Amino acid sequence: MTSRKTALVLGGSSDIGRAAARAFAKAGYDVGLAGRDVAALEPDAADLRARYNVEANLHKFDVLDTASFDGFVAALPALPDVVISIVGLLGVQQNAESDLAHATTIMRSNYEGPSLILGLFAEKFLARGAGTIVGVSSVAGDRGRASNYVYGSAKAGFSAFLSGLRARASRGGVHVVTVKPGFVRTKMTEGMKLIGPLTVEAPVVGDAILQAVEKKTEVVYVSGKWRLVMLIIKTLPEAVFKKLKF
Amino acid sequence: MTLVSGWGRFPVVDSDVLRPRSFAAVGDAVVAGSVARGNGRAYGDAAIGAVRTIGMTGFDRIRSFDPATGRIRLEAGVQLADLIDTFGPRGFLPFVVPGTRFVSVGGAIAADVHGKNHHCEGGFGRYVDSILLRTGQGQTIEVSREQNSDAFFATIGGMGLTGIILEATMRLRPVETGWIRERVISASDLDAAMRALDAGDAATYSVAWIDCAARGRDLGRSLIYLGEHASRDELAEGAAAFPVGKNPNLAVPVDLPSMTLNRFSIRAFNELYYRMGARRAGGSHVVSLYPYFFPLDAIADWNRIYGKRGFLQHQCVIPERNARAVLGEILDRVARRGDASFLAVLKKLGQGDGILSFPLPGYTLALDFPVKGDILNFLDEIDRLVVAAGGRLYLAKDARQSRATFEAGYPALPRFNAIRKSLDLNGAIRSKLSQRLFDEV
Ligand SMILES: Cc1cc2nc3c(=O)[nH]c(=O)nc-3n(C[C@H](O)[C@H](O)[C@H](O)COP(=O)(O)OP(=O)(O)OC[C@H]3O[C@@H](n4cnc5c(N)ncnc54)[C@H](O)[C@@H]3O)c2cc1C
Numbered sequence: 001m002t003s004r005k006t007a008l009v010l011g012g013s014s015d016i017g018r019a020a021a022r023a024f025a026k027a028g029y030d031v032g033l034a035g036r037d038v039a040a041l042e043p044d045a046a047d048l049r050a051r052y053n054v055e056a057n058l059h060k061f062d063v064l065d066t067a068s069f070d071g072f073v074a075a076l077p078a079l080p081d082v083v084i085s086i087v088g089l090l091g092v093q094q095n096a097e098s099d100l101a102h103a104t105t106i107m108r109s110n111y112e113g114p115s116l117i118l119g120l121f122a123e124k125f126l127a128r129g130a131g132t133i134v135g136v137s138s139v140a141g142d143r144g145r146a147s148n149y150v151y152g153s154a155k156a157g158f159s160a161f162l163s164g165l166r167a168r169a170s171r172g173g174v175h176v177v178t179v180k181p182g183f184v185r186t187k188m189t190e191g192m193k194l195i196g197p198l199t200v201e202a203p204v205v206g207d208a209i210l211q212a213v214e215k216k217t218e219v220v221y222v223s224g225k226w227r228l229v230m231l232i233i234k235t236l237p238e239a240v241f242k243k244l245k246f
Numbered sequence: 247m248t249l250v251s252g253w254g255r256f257p258v259v260d261s262d263v264l265r266p267r268s269f270a271a272v273g274d275a276v277v278a279g280s281v282a283r284g285n286g287r288a289y290g291d292a293a294i295g296a297v298r299t300i301g302m303t304g305f306d307r308i309r310s311f312d313p314a315t316g317r318i319r320l321e322a323g324v325q326l327a328d329l330i331d332t333f334g335p336r337g338f339l340p341f342v343v344p345g346t347r348f349v350s351v352g353g354a355i356a357a358d359v360h361g362k363n364h365h366c367e368g369g370f371g372r373y374v375d376s377i378l379l380r381t382g383q384g385q386t387i388e389v390s391r392e393q394n395s396d397a398f399f400a401t402i403g404g405m406g407l408t409g410i411i412l413e414a415t416m417r418l419r420p421v422e423t424g425w426i427r428e429r430v431i432s433a434s435d436l437d438a439a440m441r442a443l444d445a446g447d448a449a450t451y452s453v454a455w456i457d458c459a460a461r462g463r464d465l466g467r468s469l470i471y472l473g474e475h476a477s478r479d480e481l482a483e484g485a486a487a488f489p490v491g492k493n494p495n496l497a498v499p500v501d502l503p504s505m506t507l508n509r510f511s512i513r514a515f516n517e518l519y520y521r522m523g524a525r526r527a528g529g530s531h532v533v534s535l536y537p538y539f540f541p542l543d544a545i546a547d548w549n550r551i552y553g554k555r556g557f558l559q560h561q562c563v564i565p566e567r568n569a570r571a572v573l574g575e576i577l578d579r580v581a582r583r584g585d586a587s588f589l590a591v592l593k594k595l596g597q598g599d600g601i602l603s604f605p606l607p608g609y610t611l612a613l614d615f616p617v618k619g620d621i622l623n624f625l626d627e628i629d630r631l632v633v634a635a636g637g638r639l640y641l642a643k644d645a646r647q648s649r650a651t652f653e654a655g656y657p658a659l660p661r662f663n664a665i666r667k668s669l670d671l672n673g674a675i676r677s678k679l680s681q682r683l684f685d686e687v
Pocket residue numbers: 253281282283284285286287288289292293294302322323343344345346348349350351352353354356357358359360361404405406407409410411412542642643677
């Protein structure tokens with residue numbers, strides 16, 4: 001009997017993390033969920049087992065504790081086929097403007113940690129000669145905006161890391177996917193004014209990630225409309241852009 | 247405060263809306279005047295807290311599933327759509343489904359929803375074995391037929407008023423396929439329709455769609471849909487045992503002007519629908535469970551068809567012995583008015599299980615009306631006929647009945663309220679509906 005494929009979700013307790021885990025489990029993958037609070041993830045693991053009759057296991061992971069990364073990867077029972085980083089922190093822009101500690105946490109949670117851990121997996125995957133890496137970045141990284149440039153700049157760094165990694169890793173049989181979800185109705189965006197037609201539900205993102213992995217897509221804007229919106233935003237001249245309020 | 251309404255978009259009222267992320271946070275969210283909300287498919291004000299509305303759809307995890315018995319433990323926010331998509335292909339479906347699959351398990355328990363099989367298999371609550379309930383006193387208790395059984399039977403059909411349902415254990419129905427063998431019968435008037443439903447008592451599923459624009463000799467002309475779960479060998483060669491359920495790909499993007507629905511368009515629609523159905527009548531054929539059970543789910547946000555001011559559903563049940571005369575009278579008044587819905591549904595119900603469950607042995611009629619003109623007075627008149635016949639209205643659809651109508655229809659209310667009181671503290675659990683209909687003032 002051939003063993004099943006495995007997917008490891010970093011940031012498993014987020015809404016998108018849960019949705020991605022469900023999408024992969026539904027497609028027959030065994031799933032690992034990694035997060036800070038392992039006990040809080042147990043019901044999600046039970047959910048995957050009950051729904052899809054797959055294996056689901058839990059791993060403690062803190063994206064800010066970069067010193068633990070080597071040990072985290074070494075302690076995994078097996079190297080997964082797919083690793084997905086959903087970790088991120090929106091934070092509060094206004095606070096980040098004056099509170100350096102908060103700004104640092106946003107930057108580290110969205111850029112430093114996710115990049116380092118995926119870089120580490122990339123080394124292992126390249127040594128094996130196979131594997132897929134998925135980073136959930138953001139349309140906010142396509143251009144810094146007055147209203148959230150601390151978060152956006154960290155996502156921009158992450159997107160750049162992923163595209164460089166993709167260029168290098170593809171030669172070694174390793175595929176890298178960048179996902180830019182746009183507005184997603186999750187606990188992160190709760191209470192925010194989202195533009196209806198540009199907003200998707202978390203399961204749509206989960207399915208899009210699975211599809212991108214299976215079809216070897218490189219950069220995914222979950223709602224196609226975002227590609228156009230961001231193209232326009234990216235090409236606005238700086239003189240115009242800085243006058244816009246958003 | 248946020249403006250909130252039910253599926254009928256009437257009334258629209260203020261309530262504080264919270265979506266807690268853990269059971270502990272649910273407890274913390276409860277203040278005096280709170281009620282749980284599932285997916286908001288109740289038409290009126292049942293799922294709106296007097297002060298605070300606690301959204302439960304985030305609780306959508308399956309705790310455990312036993313494929314040998316079909317027993318499942320799940321969180322209250324799991325939607326039937328999700329259950330069907332996940333466990334259908336594994337050979338299990340809910341025993342009871344209402345006319346839309348976008349309802350939560352918590353909402354289905356709280357309304358003790360009925361499906362097309364109520365006449366022979368009972369309501370949603372019959373397949374629920376136990377419930378984890380967060381009461382208004384701040385305790386979390388397990389209730390079942392054996393344990394805290396008063397609270398259990400008050401929670402089935404209790405419209406969320408005994409507390410917040412966190413989890414439930416229930417049984418799923420083993421099925422060979424996700425297809426239904428359907429038989430359509432056309433009935434030329436109300437007598438024929440009722441006879442056809444009576445004759446369909448042995449069928450697992452039965453329901454009649456009535457042309458409520460038809461008058462005079464045609465009054466009550468209907469199409470009766472009977473259904474059975476299809477076995478594998480009834481499927482066409484090569485057909486998948488389980489059909490694919492599509493998400494709605496049609497949506498009503500804006501509120502249509504209320505002009506769109508008028509006596510002419512409704513008449514024309516009904517005429518066409520009846521003729522097309524009558525042509526299919528007689529034979530039997532196999533259809534996917536999705537259009538069979540959930541014909542309206544194909545169009546998202548269809549409630550906008552009725553315009554900005556919203557609409558009302560009037561669903562009554564009339565005890566068997568009085569049904570023919572009263573239903574005839576109601577249908578006649580509706581047909582004379584001319585602006586009735588294109589959705590009129592007649593079906594038979596059996597005995598309900600919960601203390602406040604809507605079903606009783608008889609016939610239930612559901613009609614939609616746009617909110618306009620003298621509709622409230624008109625429905626009050628219909629209510630008088632219902633009360634005189636010993637009938638009642640369905641709370642999950644109600645937005646406007648009077649206290650007197652409600653009290654006459656639900657004689658077990660004092661018992662329900664006594665149980666509710668024993669679980670509650672300082673009016674913690676109260677909805678706009680309970681305030682309107684039966685909380686002490
Ligand atoms: C198109 C359509 C067709 C329908 N067809 C039928 C039908 O055939 N048969 C039928 O019986 N009904 C039918 N209904 C009504 C629907 O099944 C019920 O209103 C059901 O309760 C809706 O579930 P919900 O999750 O949307 O709950 P909501 O509308 O959010 O809430 C309904 C009630 O349940 C309570 N509730 C919800 N979640 C919880 C919880 N976790 N704990 C405690 N209480 C809770 C609320 O307080 C409220 O009283 C239909 C509705 C629509 C829109």
